[in-house]
Amino acid sequence: MSITPHDERFMAAAIRLSRAHLGRTGSNPSVGCLIVKDGVIVGQAVTALGGRPHAEPQALAEAGERARGATAYVTLEPCSHHGKTPPCAEALIAYGVARVVISVTDPDPRVSGGGISMLRDAGIEVDAGVLEADGRRALAAYLTRQTKNRPYVTLKLAVSADGMIGRQGQGQVAITGPEARAEVQALRAETDAILVGIGTAISDDPLLTVRTPGLEAQSPIRIVLDPSLALPLTSKLVATARDVPVIVVASEDVSPLGSEEGAPPSVLPDYRGRATGLDPSFVPPTRGEIGKGHPPNSQPDSSSSGTKNVGQGAISQPISPLVGEMPGRAEGGNAPADANDIGSRRAALEAAGVEIVYCNPYHPEVLLPALATRGISSLLVEGGAKTAKLFLEAGLVDRIQLYQAPIVIGEGGIESPIQTTDIPSGFAHRGTHMFGADRLDEYEREN
Numbered sequence: 001m002s003i004t005p006h007d008e009r010f011m012a013a014a015i016r017l018s019r020a021h022l023g024r025t026g027s028n029p030s031v032g033c034l035i036v037k038d039g040v041i042v043g044q045a046v047t048a049l050g051g052r053p054h055a056e057p058q059a060l061a062e063a064g065e066r067a068r069g070a071t072a073y074v075t076l077e078p079c080s081h082h083g084k085t086p087p088c089a090e091a092l093i094a095y096g097v098a099r100v101v102i103s104v105t106d107p108d109p110r111v112s113g114g115g116i117s118m119l120r121d122a123g124i125e126v127d128a129g130v131l132e133a134d135g136r137r138a139l140a141a142y143l144t145r146q147t148k149n150r151p152y153v154t155l156k157l158a159v160s161a162d163g164m165i166g167r168q169g170q171g172q173v174a175i176t177g178p179e180a181r182a183e184v185q186a187l188r189a190e191t192d193a194i195l196v197g198i199g200t201a202i203s204d205d206p207l208l209t210v211r212t213p214g215l216e217a218q219s220p221i222r223i224v225l226d227p228s229l230a231l232p233l234t235s236k237l238v239a240t241a242r243d244v245p246v247i248v249v250a251s252e253d254v255s256p257l258g259s260e261e262g263a264p265p266s267v268l269p270d271y272r273g274r275a276t277g278l279d280p281s282f283v284p285p286t287r288g289e290i291g292k293g294h295p296p297n298s299q300p301d302s303s304s305s306g307t308k309n310v311g312q313g314a315i316s317q318p319i320s321p322l323v324g325e326m327p328g329r330a331e332g333g334n335a336p337a338d339a340n341d342i343g344s345r346r347a348a349l350e351a352a353g354v355e356i357v358y359c360n361p362y363h364p365e366v367l368l369p370a371l372a373t374r375g376i377s378s379l380l381v382e383g384g385a386k387t388a389k390l391f392l393e394a395g396l397v398d399r400i401q402l403y404q405a406p407i408v409i410g411e412g413g414i415e416s417p418i419q420t421t422d423i424p425s426g427f428a429h430r431g432t433h434m435f436g437a438d439r440l441d442e443y444e445r446e447n
């Protein structure tokens, strides 16, 4: 059967539905499924919070007997392997659907093509690749972790009319208006983790949570690149670390194991304290295996604190402390002076519920796979200038969101590392949206 405009309409609805649980299905993808009989939707579902049950069995259960002879629209190829749940392809067969329309085939080697073959072997008609570009965009986080063994990285920056992202020594400067800020909150809510540099953590003292009423529980894990444990103990991040996880990525030099002691290479325990080596052959947890790691948007196990070295051998670059009074900045951000000071700072951070991992913060090509092993599929880099540049130069940004606001920063401004006029090659402009007086331009890596 050829693809009809009806197919595209129902698939568009399934993709919209799939977005409802983005960032809330653990390491499983958020998949949408519609069961359509005689042009009427008789069942619909999105992957449940936490990643199970999958969308298909829920939609089939809603359709019941009406699923017999119906068409199922699924944004991702139904799974064909026995994980924590039976294969979704088996459920579609058991309910007697006549046709399955798929947007994206699953790159997971245990599924890839297997779900389609299982359905076809049972006599079900299968059409794949319907609205595939849109489907891929909705599944970008899962697909990136599966195929690149790292999270999908979005860089978001707010830039003033004169090309600045802040003002030296002034802490947080409001650049965008309330509409744009609400949109950023929505983006945070669908993202597994959010990352800033220590410069921003100290000068802005940000919370980095989701504060939209009703979405508070969807705050991402907060990550700070902080080579020498300079994150102030009085900061909002530390103060709230027991409510929303905070990971500090510190240099191996400040690890209690010390770099010369021969810490095991590339080891980063996951949230349950188990070591998950960065073996290049590592296959990240996938659909049906959500229980392998702790759901990203949740509190780490208290037993997981301790010493975790990742990517040993990366060059450490301790940063200089930021000193002086800045409006809004957290106090106590001075870098530790000696080993004892580092030890006590480390202990205080851990006692406050902060997790410290030891991995050169300025080697994102090492850090990102480590985050992927923990089930983190999407990462939002929110600055500052140097951190944004670091990820751009490493070629590890998949999407750029640039907000341009009419305000002028003027003297003392911190220049944005990127403007709409110098977007790196390889990115395609995906659209412009207005939020109040602010303009958002979105760019996506093309490969």
Ligand SMILES: NC(=O)c1ccc[n+]([C@@H]2O[C@H](COP(=O)([O-])OP(=O)(O)OC[C@H]3O[C@@H](n4cnc5c(N)ncnc54)[C@H](OP(=O)(O)O)[C@@H]3O)[C@@H](O)[C@H]2O)c1
Residues within 6 Å of the ligand: 156, 157, 158, 159, 164, 165, 166, 167, 168, 169, 171, 172, 173, 175, 196, 197, 198, 199, 200, 201, 203, 204, 317, 319, 320, 362, 382, 383, 384, 385, 386, 387, 388, 390, 414
């Ligand atoms: N408008 C926005 O969207 C937005 C978003 C976030 C932050 N901001 C603003 O950005 C400003 C902070 O930016 P920032 O660039 O100073 O700080 P940052 O990117 O948050 O943190 C960078 C810090 O890490 C250190 N560092 C050393 N080597 C590095 C490397 N290879 N890559 C990255 N960082 C390295 C830097 O130390 P050295 O200084 O010693 O090099 C610097 O202290 C604040 O004013 C904040 O308000 C704006």
